[in-house]
Amino acid sequence: MRRITELAVIISLILGVSVLLVLAASILIPGVEVRQLAFFYLYTTINPWFQNYTVNSPEAVTAIVWDYRGLDTLFETSVFYLALIAGLALARGLFSETLQGSFNEKTSGLSTIVKTVTRVTAPMIIAVGASIGLHGHLTPGGGFQGGATIAVIPLVFIVVYSAFFLIARGVTSNKMLVLRSIGLLGIGFISIATFLIGLAIGRFAYVFQNMPKPGAIVGLPADINGALISGTLWFFNLFEMIAVAAGFTIAFIILLLAGRGGSGGR
């Protein structure tokens, strides 16, 4: 009886707050200044008749994330990187990535049916992740989403095969850290790529510049042979995808192997 009363109280509270929210939303609409900013973003996201301001990307969210507000995303990626470094430092000595005793791929893990299904679906998941990531400037999605989808693969393999399967295949935390660093370095390089081109040809250019802007006519190409890449957006999504996939893989390896032997493990 008490549970039902609690539940009724919670539901009535939620309904009350919902009514309040609906009323508030119908009265408090965003100000005119905010609307103008949104109008500017939507008007310039892809606009062939407005070449000096456009991003040439049909996906406004990716354009905002990596072009209009690119610096925020760069710092976000750096914070994720530092968090992983901290995780690795904390787990140091708690896990060892050397194969212990006799590890047999045939006998360890789940049944053959599950293993076969995993082997068939793994390339599909990678294809979906790559499509979400590399089409981030065309359709909803982007580097983080694609990378997180691809990161499901090591997780599934660890669960279905065994914790040491990936390590026997050479997927160690050190190699993933190298891949993660390549991703971050790539993002850093792309962010100054236009600036470097500007330096090389002696023209003025901004850091984190994508398309030509008034006063800075240097820019990356919007398409390669007719295929839209939106300048820096495609490269940012590619490197972010690599970085996120490798980063989540490191996290899983740490989590699954922590406490399973190692030099300082108890």
Next chain:
Amino acid sequence: MITSILLLIIAPLLSIFFVYMAVTEKDLLKAAAYSAGQSIAYSILLQAMSTPDIVMTYIAVSVGLYSALLVFVISKTERFER
């Protein structure tokens, strides 16, 4: 239009139900499953608000990675809350 308004009403209520079940459940594995259910309700809510970018991130992280993380953590401790 009416469908999305209905979803905007139903999905939060569903998420409240799942949160209540997750908090009161003594079996931690079941609680993790309820937590994933709450994430699904939120995904429906976000889709009804027509934010597909956030839905993709949210589904991959909260339903997939976060639930897996919880299951790993539970496997390192006891399954039933005392």
